[in-house]
Amino acid sequence: MSNIIDLKLFELVEKIKKKEISSTEVTKAFIDRSQKSKKLNSYITENFENALQKAKKFDEKPDFNKKLPGIPLAVKDLFCTKNIRTTAGSKILENFIPTYESTVTQNILNEGGIIIGKLNCDEFAMGSSNETSFFGNVQNPISENLVPGGSSGGSSSALAAKLTPATIGTDTGGSIRQPASFTGTVGLKPTYGSCSRYGIVAFASSLDQAGPMTHNVKDCALMLEVISSYDNKDSTSVDFKRGPYLKDLNENIKGKKIGIPKQYRVDGMPKEMDELWKKGMKIIQDNGGEIIEINLPNTNYALPTYYIVAPAEASSNLARYDGVKYGFRSKGENLIDMYEKTRSEGFGDEVKRRIMIGTYVLSSGYYDAYYLKAQKVRRLIKNDFDQAYKKVDAILTPSTPSSAFKIGEKTNDPVSMYLNDIFTVPINLAGLPAISIPAGHDKAGYPLGLQVIGKAFDEQNILNIAYSIEKNINFKNNINDWWIN
Amino acid sequence: MTIDLKTVKHISKLSRISIDDNKAKKLSDDLNSIFKFIEKLEELDTEKIEPLTSIVETNLKLRKDEIKSKNIREDILKNSPEDNKDFFVVPKVVE
Numbered sequence: 001m002s003n004i005i006d007l008k009l010f011e012l013v014e015k016i017k018k019k020e021i022s023s024t025e026v027t028k029a030f031i032d033r034s035q036k037s038k039k040l041n042s043y044i045t046e047n048f049e050n051a052l053q054k055a056k057k058f059d060e061k062p063d064f065n066k067k068l069p070g071i072p073l074a075v076k077d078l079f080c081t082k083n084i085r086t087t088a089g090s091k092i093l094e095n096f097i098p099t100y101e102s103t104v105t106q107n108i109l110n111e112g113g114i115i116i117g118k119l120n121c122d123e124f125a126m127g128s129s130n131e132t133s134f135f136g137n138v139q140n141p142i143s144e145n146l147v148p149g150g151s152s153g154g155s156s157s158a159l160a161a162k163l164t165p166a167t168i169g170t171d172t173g174g175s176i177r178q179p180a181s182f183t184g185t186v187g188l189k190p191t192y193g194s195c196s197r198y199g200i201v202a203f204a205s206s207l208d209q210a211g212p213m214t215h216n217v218k219d220c221a222l223m224l225e226v227i228s229s230y231d232n233k234d235s236t237s238v239d240f241k242r243g244p245y246l247k248d249l250n251e252n253i254k255g256k257k258i259g260i261p262k263q264y265r266v267d268g269m270p271k272e273m274d275e276l277w278k279k280g281m282k283i284i285q286d287n288g289g290e291i292i293e294i295n296l297p298n299t300n301y302a303l304p305t306y307y308i309v310a311p312a313e314a315s316s317n318l319a320r321y322d323g324v325k326y327g328f329r330s331k332g333e334n335l336i337d338m339y340e341k342t343r344s345e346g347f348g349d350e351v352k353r354r355i356m357i358g359t360y361v362l363s364s365g366y367y368d369a370y371y372l373k374a375q376k377v378r379r380l381i382k383n384d385f386d387q388a389y390k391k392v393d394a395i396l397t398p399s400t401p402s403s404a405f406k407i408g409e410k411t412n413d414p415v416s417m418y419l420n421d422i423f424t425v426p427i428n429l430a431g432l433p434a435i436s437i438p439a440g441h442d443k444a445g446y447p448l449g450l451q452v453i454g455k456a457f458d459e460q461n462i463l464n465i466a467y468s469i470e471k472n473i474n475f476k477n478n479i480n481d482w483w484i485n
Numbered sequence: 486m487t488i489d490l491k492t493v494k495h496i497s498k499l500s501r502i503s504i505d506d507n508k509a510k511k512l513s514d515d516l517n518s519i520f521k522f523i524e525k526l527e528e529l530d531t532e533k534i535e536p537l538t539s540i541v542e543t544n545l546k547l548r549k550d551e552i553k554s555k556n557i558r559e560d561i562l563k564n565s566p567e568d569n570k571d572f573f574v575v576p577k578v579v580e
Contacts, residue, residue, distance in 0.1 A: 099557070100560075238543070326564035327566065339501045353516070356497065356502070359500045375538060378536075379534050379535060413518075418519075
C-alpha cells in the first residue's frame with residue numbers, strides 16, 4: 001500500500017469506510033509528518049494530542065455514513081474553534097480561546113472530521129504572501145524562501161506538503177485561489193452566501209467567503225459539500241438548493257460556452273502563463289466546449305475599488321479590538337490612551353495601514369468621493385459579469401499574473417503586492433464562485449494556475465469544467481521534501 | 486491630493502491607533518502611493534449609477550426574538566484581559 005500521506009482525501013475516506021485503515025493510523029501519519037515539517041511554519045497552533053484521542057474514539061465507535069469519517073484536517077486560523085486558540089495571525093488575539101465553534105468547522109466536525117491544528121495566515125487575512133502574520137513567514141514547499149501565497153498561506157503550504165489531506169481557507173480578494181495557484185493545489189471560492197461566515201474572524205464582511213483547498217477537483221467537490229450550508233446565524237447566508245457536488249461531478253462539458261475576457265491579457269504576464277491559458281482553451285474546445293471572446297470593460301477599476309471597500313469594512317470590523325472584552329491589552333494612562341496603545345502594539349503594519357485607509361475613506365467629507373464612488377463602480381463591475389453571462393456559461397482566466405515570488409521581494413511596496421490579486425479581486429466584488437486549478441509550470445518550475453469563474457450559485461458547473469481540464473492537463477507537483485532532514 | 490503628516494495624525498486619532506513621528510512619515514508615503522492608485526476611479530462617470538451596498542440583494546429574514554444562549558456569563562468573561570469574575574475592567578473613566 002502506498003503511504004497514507006500520499007493518498008488523496010477521497011481515497012482516505014474510501015479506505016476508512018472499507019476498514020482498510022483506521023482513523024488513528026491516518027491521524028498519526030499526518031501528525032508525524034507535520035512534526036517533521038516545522039521548518040515550513042505552516043501551523044500556528046497544534047491540536048495533535050486531542051486529535052489522536054478523537055481518532056481513537058472514532059475507531060472505537062465508527063460511523064461510516066459520515067462524509068469525513070475520522071479524517072484529520074488542519075484549518076486556517078481564521079475560523080473560531082471552541083477551546084482551541086484562534087489568533088487570526090495577530091498579536092492582538094495571541095491568547096484568544098473561543099468559547100464557540102464557527103459554522104464551517106462545526107459542519108466538518110458533524111461529518112466526522114477531526115481538527116489537528118490551526119494554520120498560519122496573514123494577519124486578519126490581509127496580505128498576499130503570508131508575510132504579515134505575527135507568527136512569522138511560511139515556506140512554500142515548492143522551493144526554499146518562496147512565499148506560499150496569502151492570505152491562506154499556512155493552508156496552501158500544509159496542503160501541498162501533505163501535512164493535511166485537505167484544508168479550508170477564506171477568500172476576500174483571492175486569499176484561497178492565489179495561494180492554491182502558488183503551491184500547485186486546487187482552491188475554490190464559493191458564491192457569496194454559500195458558506196456561513198458565523199465564527200470566521202471578520203475582515204471585509206461583504207467580500208469574505210470560506211472555501212475548500214484540496215489536491216484535486218474531486219476532493220474539492222467533497223469538501224464543498226461538507227462546508228456549504230444555509231445558516232440563520234449569518235444574515236447574508238443564502239437559502240438555495242446545494243447540489244450533491246461530488247455525486248454530480250462529471251467531465252462532460254459538451255456545448256458549454258466559455259468566455260475569455262480580453263482585459264485579462266495584462267502587460268508583463270509571463271509567456272508560460274499565456275501559453276497555459278491557450279492550452280486551457282484548446283482543452284475546452286477539444287472536449288466539445290465553445291470559446292467566446294467577452295468584454296469585462298471595468299476590470300482595471302476592480303483593484304482600486306477593492307482597496308476602498310475592503311479597508312472601509314475592515315476599519316469597522318476591527319474596531320472591536322479595543323483591549324476590553326478579549327485579546328491583548330496594553331497599559332494606558334486613561335481609557336483612550338489604553339485603546340490607542342493596545343491597537344498600536346497589537347496590530348501589525350499592514351493591518352494598521354488598512355484600518356487607516358478605511359477610516360479615511362469613511363470620514364466626514366471623503367465618504368462620497370471614495371466609499372460611495374467605490375460602491376457605484378462595484379455595481380459596474382457586477383454589471384460587466386451579468387452582461388457576459390448572457391452569452392457564456394463560465395469564464396476562463398489565469399489565476400494570478402505570475403508564479404510565487406521570493407520572501408521579502410514585495411514587502412516594501414504595498415501597491416505591487418496588491419497587484420497580485422488583479423485576476424481574483426473582481427470575482428469577490430461581484431460575489432461569484434471561482435476555482436483555481438494547477439495547470440503547468442513557469443521557467444523556474446513554479447506552479448501556475450487557471451481560474452474558472454461561474455455564475456452565482458453555479459458551483460457544480462465550474463467544478464465540472466475544472467474536472468475536465470484537470471483530466472486533460474495531468475499536472476504533477478514537483479516537491480522534493482527539501483525541508484525534511 | 487496628498488496625505489500630509491497632519492492628516493496622518495488626524496486619521497490615527499480617528500482610528501484610535503497611536504503613531505510615532507518616524508512611522509507617520511513612512512505611513513504618509515505608503516498612503517499617498519495607495520491613494521494615487523485608488524484615484525484611478527475618478528476617470529469613471531458614475532453620476533447615474535446606484536451604489537451596490539450588498540451583493541445578496543434579498544430582504545433580511547425575520548426571526549423571533551428569543552433567548553438562545555443562557556448562562557454564558559463565564560464564557561463571555563473568559564477571554565477578558567483583566568481578570569475579574571463579574572465585570573469587564575477598564576481604566577478609571579469617571580473622576
